[in-house]
Amino acid sequence: xxxxRATSDSDNVQSAHPQLEPKRKATSVVWNYFGxxxxxxxxxxxxCKLCRSTVSAPSSNTTNLYxxxxxxxxxxxxxxxSVKKKAPSDARTATQTPITKSxxxxxxxxxxxxxxxxxxxxxxxxxxxxxxxxxxxxxxxFKKLINTLDKRYVIPSRNYFSQVALPSLYSKCRESIxxxxxxxxxxxxxxxxxxxxxxxxxxxxxxxxxxxxxQLKTRCLQTSYFPQDHTxxxxxxxxxxxxxxxxxxxxxxxxxxxxxxxxxxxxxxxxKWSRLQCFGHRLHLAIEHSLKDGRIDCALNVCxxxxxxxxx
Numbered sequence: 001x002x003x004x005r006a007t008s009d010s011d012n013v014q015s016a017h018p019q020l021e022p023k024r025k026a027t028s029v030v031w032n033y034f035g036x037x038x039x040x041x042x043x044x045x046x047x048c049k050l051c052r053s054t055v056s057a058p059s060s061n062t063t064n065l066y067x068x069x070x071x072x073x074x075x076x077x078x079x080x081x082s083v084k085k086k087a088p089s090d091a092r093t094a095t096q097t098p099i100t101k102s103x104x105x106x107x108x109x110x111x112x113x114x115x116x117x118x119x120x121x122x123x124x125x126x127x128x129x130x131x132x133x134x135x136x137x138x139x140x141x142f143k144k145l146i147n148t149l150d151k152r153y154v155i156p157s158r159n160y161f162s163q164v165a166l167p168s169l170y171s172k173c174r175e176s177i178x179x180x181x182x183x184x185x186x187x188x189x190x191x192x193x194x195x196x197x198x199x200x201x202x203x204x205x206x207x208x209x210x211x212x213x214x215q216l217k218t219r220c221l222q223t224s225y226f227p228q229d230h231t232x233x234x235x236x237x238x239x240x241x242x243x244x245x246x247x248x249x250x251x252x253x254x255x256x257x258x259x260x261x262x263x264x265x266x267x268x269x270x271x272k273w274s275r276l277q278c279f280g281h282r283l284h285l286a287i288e289h290s291l292k293d294g295r296i297d298c299a300l301n302v303c304x305x306x307x308x309x310x311x312x
Contacts, residue, residue, distance in 0.1 A: 020035030020036060020037065020047060020049055021035055021036050021037070021038055021040075021043075022035055023035065023036065023043060023060075024043065028062045028065075028084075029080050029083045029084060030062050030065045030066055030069065030080050031062070031065070033048060033049050033050060033065075033069060033073070033076055033080075034046050034047065034048055034049060034055065034065055035047055035049055046065070048068060048072075048073075050072075050073050050076065051072060051073070053068070053072070055068045066080065107152060108152055108153075108154050109152050109153060109154065115150075115152075115153070116153065116154070119146075119150065119153050120156060120165055121165070121169065123137065123146075123155075123161070123165070124161060124165040124166050124168075124169045125169060127161065127166065128166060128169060128170075134158055134161050134162050134166070135158050137155055137156070137157075137158055137161060138158050142155075143155060177219055177221070177246075178246065178247070180209075180211065180217070181207070181209075181246060181247070181248065182247075183211070183212065184209045184210075184211070184252075185252065186209070186252050186253075186254050187207050187208060187209040187248065187252060187253060187254065188207075188208045188209075188253065188254045188255050188256070188257065188276075189205055189206060189207050189208070189243075189253060189255075189256050189257070190205075190206040190208070190256070190257045190258070190278075191203065191204065191205050191206070191239060191256060191257075191258055191264070192204055192258070192259065192264075193226065193230060193235070193261070193263075193264070200225065200227075201225070201226045201227060201230070202223050202224065202225060202226055203223070203224055203226040203235070203238055203239075203242075204220060204222065204223045204224075205220075205221050205222050205223075205239065205242045205243075206218060206219065206220045206221065207219050207221050207246075207248070221242065221245075221246050222242050222245065222246070224238065224242065226238060230263050231263060231266075232263050232265075232266030232267045232269075232270055233267075233270060234267075235263055235264060235266075235267035236266075236267040236268075236270040236271045239256075239267065239271065240271065250271070250273070253273060253274075254274065255273070255274040255275060255276045256268055256273050256274070256275055256276070257275075257276045257277075257278055258275060258276075258277070258278060259277075259278050259281040260277060260278075260281060260282070260285070
């Protein structure tokens with residue numbers, strides 16, 4: 001019999017005799033079958049909930065209570081014994097579990113463990129996907145976050161992420177993209193020249209294609225440092241090298257989308273590729289030219305005066 005069963009039986013008896021009050025600060029399961037009247041404030045007269053007999057138990061000793069159940073209520077007596085036998089084992093388990101858990105939580109994951117590797121890869125993915133600085137892993141707030149989530153995980157150094165984790169992630173990502181590109185028949189590209197905040201020049205190449213499931217895919221294949229003169233010949237050669245690095249055949253390229261910069265236009269012409277003008281860039285130029293129209297300028301001045309009057 002279980003403790004739940006014993007408790008359930010005693011609850012049923014309690015319902016039959018609601019005037020009986022449980023013993024205060026009782027620790028033994030046998031007290032589930034005994035109680036006191038509400039008038040017995042000092043709880044001196046012990047009554048059996050099953051038969052309403054008075055049972056003597058000096059100094060709250062439970063021996064007489066067990067004997068009463070043994071000779072008068074055998075089923076309940078067996079239930080009490082069953083629960084009593086399990087109690088010491090449960091107590092030891094309750095004591096040992098926190099100690100074991102505490103020791104387990106304090107032990108760092110081995111460097112090559114699956115969990116350590118999984119979390120490190122997830123952090124590398126976070127850095128790459130959200131484009132956050134690598135030194136984020138050194139910040140106090142990030143360390144506290146990781147420690148709260150998993151105390152056993154040890155955050156690798158910044159150099160580990162820059163020299164090992166991120167290059168490894170790049171290699172896996174590149175292998176996946178190369179596998180997809182081998183299956184496509186045609187593709188188009190987008191390219192642009194741009195400068196960083198420190199005025200370092202770069203050239204990027206993005207590929208667009210439709211996969212086997214007829215889903216449009218866009219992948220930024222490469223961003224290369226481009227310190228040489230931005231002449232048409234240099235750009236044309238740079239674009240050819242980028243396609244070659246990804247084993248993309250020029251004859252499979254449908255077109256290249258670029259802005260209207262003269263050197264880019266010249267580079268595409270040198271390579272004899274089909275060029276598609278960037279709609280966003282064309283729209284930007286159209287707006288710039290429209291603002292130079294005297295009529296538009298006059299209309300804007302009127303709008304400014306109206307807004308000024310409403311603001312006042």
